[in-house]
Amino acid sequence: MARLSGRLYLGLLCTSACHLLVTQMNRIDRLFGLVTLLQARRYTPAEHIATHFGISVRTVYRDISALGEQGIPVSFEAGRGYFLVQGYFLPPVNFTADEANALLLLEALGTTLTDHSVQPHVAAALHKVRAVLREPAQAPLVHLATGIRLHVPEYQERHLAYLTPVQLALASRRVLALDYCDKQGHRTQRHVEPIGLVFYNFAWQLVGWCQLRQAYREFRLARVQHLAVTERPFTNQAPLSLADYLASLNLPPAA
Secondary structure, eight states: OHHHHHHHHHHHHHHHHHHHHHHHHHHHHHHHHHHHHHHHOSOBOHHHHHHHHTOOHHHHHHHHHHHHHTTOOEEEETTTEEEEOTTOOOOOOOOOHHHHHHHHHHHHHHHHHSOTTTHHHHHHHHHHHHHHSOHHHHHHHHHHHTTOOOOOOTTOOOSOOOHHHHHHHHHHTOOEEEEEEOTTSOEEEEEEEEEEEEEETTEEEEEEEETTTTEEEEEEGGGEEEEEEOOOOOOOSSOOOHHHHHHHTTOOOOO
């Protein structure tokens, strides 16, 4: 009985140690993820962090404190959230094989479904991914790259170069000047306050407030003859979000 009790005690001790080790490793992974999340956003509220990692706000406070103890400069601004002090960057980390494979698939999607303004950046980003992979992980990635192909309809519009400037206008809330030709062949000059990009039926659509029509309109990028990002301010004082605009269309739910 004494021997059995000793074995049981030892087993429980090993189980507890393993559980503690796994818990600590999970927390270390989460702390690295937290730094990456803070790096990717200017401000991040505690509630967003809690939702992102599936933890409580109290645990977020403890994790932020742990980062500070390790010398990582995290600050806080009321009404906005946590942020990394300017100048701090997490050193590059290696991607896992699954992460690298996922990015490779995204490269195939990006080079096929975007336009000439985006495609070089997609290729450059994946080149950086390959550069940080250890040598044993690079060979399978090269092999996988030869086994992914996307076939799209011939009318897929890939000759354009508008997506990058449209993204710039969206991010900086700047008005776009369009020389637009509608499906009847009528050309008009438009100034559009962009709220989003939508990809459907293998075509990119710009959604925005048209200053000429004083209403929200969709513009198929393939029909844009010329596009420029201006310094003109938005005039619509209560712009819709893209999600709100799409909800107002009462589209049928996706299958």
